[in-house]
Amino acid sequence: MRARGPAEPIARLIEEFAKLPGIGPKTASRLAYHLLRCSREDALALAQAIIEVKERVQLCSRCFNLTDVDPCPICADPSRDQRTICVVEDPLDVLALERTGAYHGVYHVLHGVISPVDGIGPERLRIRELVHRVQQEQPNEVILALNPNIEGDATAMYIARQLIPLGVTVTRPASGLPVGGDLEYADEITLGRALAGRRAL
Amino acid sequence: MRARGPAEPIARLIEEFAKLPGIGPKTASRLAYHLLRCSREDALALAQAIIEVKERVQLCSRCFNLTDVDPCPICADPSRDQRTICVVEDPLDVLALERTGAYHGVYHVLHGVISPVDGIGPERLRIRELVHRVQQEQPNEVILALNPNIEGDATAMYIARQLIPLGVTVTRPASGLPVGGDLEYADEITLGRALAGRRAL
Numbered sequence: 001m002r003a004r005g006p007a008e009p010i011a012r013l014i015e016e017f018a019k020l021p022g023i024g025p026k027t028a029s030r031l032a033y034h035l036l037r038c039s040r041e042d043a044l045a046l047a048q049a050i051i052e053v054k055e056r057v058q059l060c061s062r063c064f065n066l067t068d069v070d071p072c073p074i075c076a077d078p079s080r081d082q083r084t085i086c087v088v089e090d091p092l093d094v095l096a097l098e099r100t101g102a103y104h105g106v107y108h109v110l111h112g113v114i115s116p117v118d119g120i121g122p123e124r125l126r127i128r129e130l131v132h133r134v135q136q137e138q139p140n141e142v143i144l145a146l147n148p149n150i151e152g153d154a155t156a157m158y159i160a161r162q163l164i165p166l167g168v169t170v171t172r173p174a175s176g177l178p179v180g181g182d183l184e185y186a187d188e189i190t191l192g193r194a195l196a197g198r199r200a201l
Numbered sequence: 202m203r204a205r206g207p208a209e210p211i212a213r214l215i216e217e218f219a220k221l222p223g224i225g226p227k228t229a230s231r232l233a234y235h236l237l238r239c240s241r242e243d244a245l246a247l248a249q250a251i252i253e254v255k256e257r258v259q260l261c262s263r264c265f266n267l268t269d270v271d272p273c274p275i276c277a278d279p280s281r282d283q284r285t286i287c288v289v290e291d292p293l294d295v296l297a298l299e300r301t302g303a304y305h306g307v308y309h310v311l312h313g314v315i316s317p318v319d320g321i322g323p324e325r326l327r328i329r330e331l332v333h334r335v336q337q338e339q340p341n342e343v344i345l346a347l348n349p350n351i352e353g354d355a356t357a358m359y360i361a362r363q364l365i366p367l368g369v370t371v372t373r374p375a376s377g378l379p380v381g382g383d384l385e386y387a388d389e390i391t392l393g394r395a396l397a398g399r400r401a402l
Contacts, residue, residue: 003299004278006292007269009257013250019243021235022228032254033293034222036267040255042220047251049214050236054244056210057237066237068208077205091207092234098204 010036062133064109064126066091074106081105086143087130087159089113089152093145105143108133113146113155122158131162141169148175148193211237263334265310265327267292275307282306287344288331288360290314290353294346306344309334314347314356323359332363342370349376349394 005011010032017028035043059065060072063085067073074080074094084105088094089112097103110125134142142163146152160170176194177186186194206212211233218229236244260266261273264286268274275281275295285306289295290313298304311326335343343364347353361371377395378387387395 003302004275005299006296007258007267007273009250009253009269010267013254016247016250019247020232022231027223029293029296030223031221033291035251036254036258036292043251043255046217046220047248049210049217050244050248050251052210053214053233053237054241057208066208066211068210072208074205079203090234091237092230095207095230098206101204 063107083140113151115151264308284341314352
């Protein structure tokens with residue numbers, strides 16, 4: 001007699017769930033058995049949503065954000081300031097900026113940052129396309145909204161060096177104390193940047 | 202100008218992920234964007250695994266465990282003790298018992314426990330099938346391995362009252378201190394049961 005694991009289709013589903021980021025083997029089992037228990041319609045709705053996302057979502061040919069129409073709704077929106085381009089690392093950063101409701105321009109998604117450790121050079125990102133876009137569209141301003149860390153800073157420097165000679169204003173969002181944050185607990189680099197970037201009231 | 206959320210297929214996938222137990226909206230977004238980034242093959246492998254699980258997995262007609270063949274491999278295994286039936290709440294409990302390697306009999310999965318609060322009466326569980334099976338198969342022993350809590354205890358009592366008149370030995374796993382546990386930190390009910398169930402060395 002030998003001990004039996006789950007049936008083969010269940011074992012495969014657990015394995016596939018466990019490949020997702022942040023999903024360990026226990027959570028993967030729980031998710032698989034949840035789908036076994038739930039209605040056929042609910043389970044197939046998830047499968048269908050995964051298939052649809054791979055079939056219908058593409059990159060916008062102008063800003064390289066994820067979209068199901070090309071150009072994307074932001075690039076196609078005449079009420080947005082098409083002459084301000086905000087450069088971000090990732091499509092999730094676009095969502096974060098949109099949630100603020102404070103940005104009215106358009107985007108350019110790099111799909112990563114320069115990271116020699118991970119073997120990601122500038123040619124793997126959408127930097128060439130950005131330079132070409134700036135030459136073509138001649139925007140008023142390019143905001144480099146990359147994460148304030150070593151890779152983000154290096155990527156911003158690399159891009160700025162190519163854009164400034166084209167005569168466009170290149171900016172970065174302010175780095176400083178987070179709202180609701182506590183001066184006492186801020187790390188020294190953040191506090192240093194907050195001081196350096198102090199503004200008159 | 203209005204702020205834009207994710208493209209419609211992405212929003213739908215996030216929504217479907219967020220329906221899964223223990224997956225909040227942040228994790229759902231992270232999973233959806235992971236699938237957007239990963240290869241088409243990897244994403245479709247997950248979708249396919251979900252579809253297969255709903256198409257190929259059924260209940261064993263004898264023990265009601267989840268299986269892709271009927272009878273399930275455990276019921277069909279001649280090297281297992283077919284005259285000892287372990288009754289469990291859930292297919293995950295079968296996996297837990299199989300992992301111990303200490304159980305050589307067969308199973309009967311109730312798919313729940315009696316819970317008046319949740320409106321689950323005995324007729325919603327596979328209790329009628331269990332009684333019928335015991336009448337037919339005349340096993341030596343039925344082990345009621347239900348969780349040691351109020352619902353599990355009540356369900357075990359309900360089943361025992363129907364099985365004992367049939368002349369079968371009905372048992373429950375020992376309740377007591379977990380191995381590696383600490384007497385000082387055991388709750389009083391567990392400690393009480395451990396004392397009551399003490400064994401001679």
